[in-house]
Amino acid sequence: MLQKPRGTRDFLPDEMEARRAVEGKLRDVARRWGYREVCTPVFEDLELFTMRSGEGIIEEMYVFEDKGGRKLALRPEITAAVIRMYINEAKVAPKPLRWCYFADCFRYERPQKGRYRQFWQFGVELIGADTAAADAETIMLASDMLNATGVTYELKVGHLSFMKNLVKDLEPAMQRRVRAHLDKKDFDGLNATLESLNRTDLAVSLTALVNTRDLAEAFEIAGTIQEKVRFEQTIGSLDAAGVNYSLNFGIARGLDYYTGMVFEGFAQNLGAENQILGGGTYRLAHLFGGDDVASCGFAIGFDRVMVSLGDITPAIVPVVGIVCTSEGRTRALLVAKAFRDAGIRTEMDLMERGLGAQLAHAAKTANFAIVIGQRETESGQVTIKNLATAEQKTVDPAAAIAEVRAFGPR
RNA sequence: GCCAGGGUGGGGUAGUUGGUCAUCCUAGAGGAUUGUGGAUCCUCCGACCCGGGUUCGAAUCUCGGCCCUGGCCCCA
Structure with missing residues (x-):
């Protein structure tokens, strides 16, 4: 297969x-x-x-x-x-x-x-x-x-300039490597890399930067960045709007793509x-x-x-199954159209089943059955049956449509 | 690319010292029941992931592959 x-x-x-x-x-x-x-x-x-x-x-x-x-x-x-x-x-x-x-x-x-x-x-x-x-x-x-x-979820907001500012003296290739370490929170790798460059001082400040959740502290660690005012304004707007977030200066977001403010969400x-x-x-x-x-x-x-x-309970929408005898079938098509025109999900039998079997099928797939046989055809009405409560009554099609619509939101 | 566990009808399963028509539940179709449903009973439908090997004989043993679940790596 x-x-x-x-x-x-x-x-x-x-x-x-x-x-x-x-x-x-x-x-x-x-x-x-x-x-x-x-x-x-x-x-x-x-x-x-x-x-x-x-x-x-x-x-x-x-x-x-x-x-x-x-x-x-x-x-x-x-x-x-x-x-x-x-x-x-x-x-x-x-x-x-x-x-x-x-x-x-x-x-x-x-x-x-x-x-x-x-x-x-x-x-x-x-x-x-x-x-x-x-x-x-x-x-x-x-x-x-x-x-x-x-x-x-948890929303983390950061800015690449802090990290860039700290590593600006390193070779571009080394900057990239350091940022990759930080992005992965690989501090062992970070320390090894910086040791080989004789820049263990950076390991201290970078680790502190990644761990701080405080803006003022981040400026202390990384020094003033060019976008200081803009980032402070951004953060100020978030606070004013009541956005739920935390600051995180360890976000590196895949290297060269982003230029300044970055953010990530985690479930x-x-x-x-x-x-x-x-x-x-x-x-x-x-x-x-x-x-x-x-x-x-x-x-x-x-x-x-x-x-x-996870699993979402689907919204309840009424479903109508049209149940008809051979005498009622032609009229059932018109009634079905009226229900559909009213925006209601409406299904008819396609299996040439008997009335009992149609009703059994409707009971599994619909909330209401609309029965249309010879009697209903002669009287111009339909029998509406609530398949959950088994209550049924014979009314005008318009009344049946109104009842289904009252069942719940479409 | 690496590691672990797994793959039997649509879904869920039983079944190996290798040996009748592969078990059961459920779903689906039909009937008992030709104007009233979910019960009960009966019938039907439908599977051993794929390929090679061992064997008189493989769902079972073996090798390779594919796929699933999770982890590693990666994640513009």
């Missing part, structure tokens, strides 16, 4: 309804903040993704050649594509641009809990605003969105793959041939949010 490709998943209707419900909550928050949805191709030129990250990431991508010999890749993330799109299509749009997306990405990695080869990201990009207010808005939006899903009940959100300020546009534009954004790991939320 054919199997689905490794690391992919099938979603049955129950699960899709749960996913759509959460997606809808994220969408709704983004909409209320003014972020409008964009969509980019599932595959792009390979170069779009290797440009800023090097050839190494090809190992983790789905790369292929099309019939015209073009080297393409399934998108491993969306931000690069959105910025490419901005340069191609929207360079002259009034700033700032508030965009969001919900899309699947592909990475060739070993699957495990919360990590799949096809996975969905809900992200936002705020393009063209280079201010503390912009930085604060993305964090507030991230917080709002995660709150809307109901997931339990509490996941395993090794517990990061559910990542973002910050960045500059990418110039890499793709555009003018240099400051941007800020984040992406939510949608699948991890779903794993963290």
